[in-house]
Amino acid sequence: MPTAETNMPGWLPLKSTFQGAGDFFLFFVRFLKESFKRPFEGREFIVQCFKMGNKSLPLVLITAFIMGLVLTIQTRPSLINFGAAALLPGMVSVSVVKEIGPVITAVICAGKISSRVGAELGSMRVTEQIDAMEVSAINPFRYLVVTRVLAATAVLPILVIFADTISIFSSYVAYNIHDEMSLTSYFSAALSKLDWIDIIPSFIKSVFFGTAIGIVGCYKGYNVEGGTASVGSAANSAVVTASLAIFFIDMITVQITDII
Amino acid sequence: METTNNNETVVRINGLSKSFRDNQVLRDIRLEIHKAENVVVLGKSGSGKSTLIKCLVKLIEPDAGEISIFGKDMSEIEYEELNQFRTKIGFLFQGGALYDSMTVNENLAFPLRHHKKDMGSDKIDEMIHEVLENVGLPDAGDLMPAELSGGMSKRIGLARTLILKPEIMLYDEPTSGLDTVTAKEISQLILEMQKKYKISSLIITHDITCAKMTGDRLVMLKEGTIVAEGTYEDLAKNEDEWIKSFFS
Numbered sequence: 001m002p003t004a005e006t007n008m009p010g011w012l013p014l015k016s017t018f019q020g021a022g023d024f025f026l027f028f029v030r031f032l033k034e035s036f037k038r039p040f041e042g043r044e045f046i047v048q049c050f051k052m053g054n055k056s057l058p059l060v061l062i063t064a065f066i067m068g069l070v071l072t073i074q075t076r077p078s079l080i081n082f083g084a085a086a087l088l089p090g091m092v093s094v095s096v097v098k099e100i101g102p103v104i105t106a107v108i109c110a111g112k113i114s115s116r117v118g119a120e121l122g123s124m125r126v127t128e129q130i131d132a133m134e135v136s137a138i139n140p141f142r143y144l145v146v147t148r149v150l151a152a153t154a155v156l157p158i159l160v161i162f163a164d165t166i167s168i169f170s171s172y173v174a175y176n177i178h179d180e181m182s183l184t185s186y187f188s189a190a191l192s193k194l195d196w197i198d199i200i201p202s203f204i205k206s207v208f209f210g211t212a213i214g215i216v217g218c219y220k221g222y223n224v225e226g227g228t229a230s231v232g233s234a235a236n237s238a239v240v241t242a243s244l245a246i247f248f249i250d251m252i253t254v255q256i257t258d259i260i
Numbered sequence: 261m262e263t264t265n266n267n268e269t270v271v272r273i274n275g276l277s278k279s280f281r282d283n284q285v286l287r288d289i290r291l292e293i294h295k296a297e298n299v300v301v302l303g304k305s306g307s308g309k310s311t312l313i314k315c316l317v318k319l320i321e322p323d324a325g326e327i328s329i330f331g332k333d334m335s336e337i338e339y340e341e342l343n344q345f346r347t348k349i350g351f352l353f354q355g356g357a358l359y360d361s362m363t364v365n366e367n368l369a370f371p372l373r374h375h376k377k378d379m380g381s382d383k384i385d386e387m388i389h390e391v392l393e394n395v396g397l398p399d400a401g402d403l404m405p406a407e408l409s410g411g412m413s414k415r416i417g418l419a420r421t422l423i424l425k426p427e428i429m430l431y432d433e434p435t436s437g438l439d440t441v442t443a444k445e446i447s448q449l450i451l452e453m454q455k456k457y458k459i460s461s462l463i464i465t466h467d468i469t470c471a472k473m474t475g476d477r478l479v480m481l482k483e484g485t486i487v488a489e490g491t492y493e494d495l496a497k498n499e500d501e502w503i504k505s506f507f508s
Contacts, residue, residue, distance in 0.1 A: 124359075132357035132417075135317045136371045136424070137343035 027219050031149055034142050041147050048151035053158065056112045060105050060159050061166050067100055068092065068167030072174035085179075089186050090193030092171040098198050101164040103250055106209035109156060110242035114217035117148050118238030121221025122231035130222070145222060149214035156210030157203055201257045208249050216242040268295050270428055270460045271316065276325030278311055278484075285311045286484045289325065293428070296458045298450070300465060300475030302506060308484040309464040310354075313430045316462070317349055318342060329428070347375055350421030350429045350459075354436055356413030358405035364416050365401040368392070371424050391419040394456070395449060411442035415449065422453060429453070429461040435470045447473040468506050480506075 072092055079085050121144060124130050133140040172186040181189075220238040224230045269292045276289040285308040293299050303309050314320040316327060318334060327334040329345055337345070358367050368388045372379060392398050395415040405413060414434060421429065434450060435443035447470045454461055454474075463474055471478055472492045480488040480495065480503055488495055488503055496507045 120361075127355060127360070128353045128357040129359055131314075131319050132351070132353055132359075134319060135346055135349070135351040136374075136421075137346035138371065138374045139343075 023223070024219055027222075028215055030141065031145060031215060031218075034139070034146050035150065037142065041143050044143060044147040045151055048147050049155050052109075052113050052151055053155045055116075056109050056155070056159060057162065059112060060108055060163050063104055063108055064101065064163035064166040065170040067104055068096060068170035069174045071095060071100070071167075072171040073177075076175075076178070086189075087193075088175060089168075089171065089181075089189035093168055093190035094193055094198060096167040096171075097164050097194055098202050099250075101167060102160050102202055102206045102209060103246065105160045105163045106156065106206070106213065106246045107243055109152070109159065109210075109213050110216075110246060111239050113152055113155075114213045114220075114238040114242040115235040117152075117214065117217030118221040119231055119235040121145075121148075121218060122224035122234040123228070125222065125224045126226070126228055126231060141222075145218040148218055149211060152214030152217075153207055153210040156213065157206040160202070160206040197260075201253060201260075205250065205253045208253070209246050212245040212249055213242045216245055269293070270295055270330060271462070272326075272328045273312075273316075274326045274328075276312070276315060276322050276327065278308070278315060278320065278322050284484055286315070286322070289484075289486060291479060291486065293460050293462055295460055296454065298454055298461045298463060298474050298476045300463045300471040300478045301481050302465060302468070302471050302478055303481035304466060307481045309466075309481055310432055312481070313351070313432055313462060313464055316430060317346060317351055347424055348427045350418075350424065350426035352414065352417050352421055352429065352431045352434055354433045355410075356405070356408075356417035358408075358413055358416055358420070360405045362405075363401065364392075364397075364403050364405070364408075367405070367416065368401075368420050368423055371420065375424060387423055391423045394422065394453070395419045396445075410437050411439075411446065414438070414446055418449065418453070422457070425457065426459060429459045431461060431463040431465075433465055433467075434463060435465060435467045440469075443467060443470060444473070446470075450474045 072088065075091065076085065076088060079088055079091070121130070124144070130140045130144070133143065168187065168190050169183075171190070172181070172183055175181060175186060217238045220234040220241065221231075224234045271291075271293040273289055273291040276286055277284070278286040289312060291299070301309050301312060311320055315322045316329070316334075318337075322335075329349070332345065334342070334345075358364075359370065362370065365388055368391060369384050372384050372387065376384075388401065389398070392401060395418055397412060397415055397419070400408070400412065400416065405416075408416060418434075429450075431450065434446050438446065450461065450463065451474055453459060461474070463470070465471055475492060478490065478492055478495050479486055482502060488498060488500065495503060498504065
């Protein structure tokens with residue numbers, strides 16, 4: 001007897017993709033609605049901010065330090081060839097603040113935060129902890145999803161500020177390998193090339209990155225079906241989807257900033 | 261919310277059906293639970309027992325039929341009102357479903373902090389101590405769920421539901437995965453809680469010893485349909501081969 005699967009038309013995978021996108025959209029709309037409802041789970045929000053920030057900060061700082069160092073060392077010879085070595089601090093700061101800092105921090109957080117949230121909520125789903133919350137008349141969406149997405153949204157811009165600062169500092173370290181400049185002078189030269197039009201879009205972009213990282217991790221984890229194997233898949237899928245989302249958001253914000 | 265007198269119906273299920281794709285799990289279920297009564301639903305794995313109690317608390321939406329709790333039709337209920345009913349219904353999950361990032365004390369305090377916002381920390385501690393005493397684990401408060409055995413997890417899961425003083429308890433396979441002695445202890449605990457708090461219970465199980473110990477009335481579920489109903493003694497005398505297979 002033919003089964004439903006053997007009769008499946010060829011366009012069905014496309015249908016399931018659109019269905020997935022629709023489900024994600026509804027999940028996001030629900031997040032927006034629940035965010036404005038009371039009571040707000042302030043305690044859980046603070047716990048999540050601490051967990052996300054505290055656990056991501058060392059990796060973000062190490063990566064940012066390396067990025068600033070590498071960028072300076074690799075760019076310096078080209079700038080010297082063009083006789084523009086004095087522009088090095090400014091060039092590094094603009095690159096870091098406008099693009100490298102937010103994107104690298106977001107990609108690292110996609111790995112750290114999105115996967116952790118995806119795995120955590122996924123395992124809570126398969127061990128019926130989310131159902132237990134639901135039947136205890138505690139709204140699991142508000143307690144688990146809203147707090148985590150808002151925490152990621154709040155923490156990411158702060159991590160980006162740390163990353164930008166440490167990158168410019170490592171750039172100063174790299175600069176002083178061959179030349180000599182005081183820390184104050186270097187930061188002064190670096191910041192003189194930055195304008196609010198560079199900083200504000202970058203900050204807004206970081207906020208969107210944080211929301212994307214949080215919502216993707218929560219969506220993947222919250223909707224896990226099946227056993228423990230699905231938890232690993234959810235965490236993995238959360239990282240991949242969040243990373244892609246970061247680059248899409250980056251592309252769109254660059255276009256908007258360019259128009260402005 | 262309506263209150264009930266003794267022997268009054270607290271849960272009424274009428275014509276309940278549920279399918280997952282082509283698989284019909286529940287067919288036209290009709291069942292009543294009275295005040296302070298223990299009803300056991302007995303059936304083999306995959307007979308739709310867990311689906312039945314998940315429909316009761318709206319973790320699963322039924323396809324057809326009516327469920328009324330304390331006289332209120334659950335199909336028309338709004339989310340906020342549903343949550344008010346849920347505080348009156350305790351649900352013990354198969355694995356206990358303890359929040360694994362919290363200690364036992366935090367697990368027990370969690371529902372209180374959400375539903376009894378005016379309750380002070382001292383009162384919360386006192387209630388935690390009381391329910392831990394009731395389930396026979398007075399010193400388990402500082403343990404993490406990962407440090408508990410299967411039987412302990414079920415006891416703490418039970419304590420977490422009892423702390424809100426429910427009027428109805430739903431037990432999903434309370435003795436599954438436990439050794440015979442621990443299973444009997446859990447069954448005994450269910451009975452004690454019923455007597456102490458006058459709770460109406462629906463116990464889902466395939467464990468005939470648990471059913472015998474805890475059930476005032478047994479309901480046999482086969483492929484999503486109720487095939488027999490009565491006391492343990494009544495059903496033990498039934499001549500049907502399928503029913504006899506549980507009692508042999």
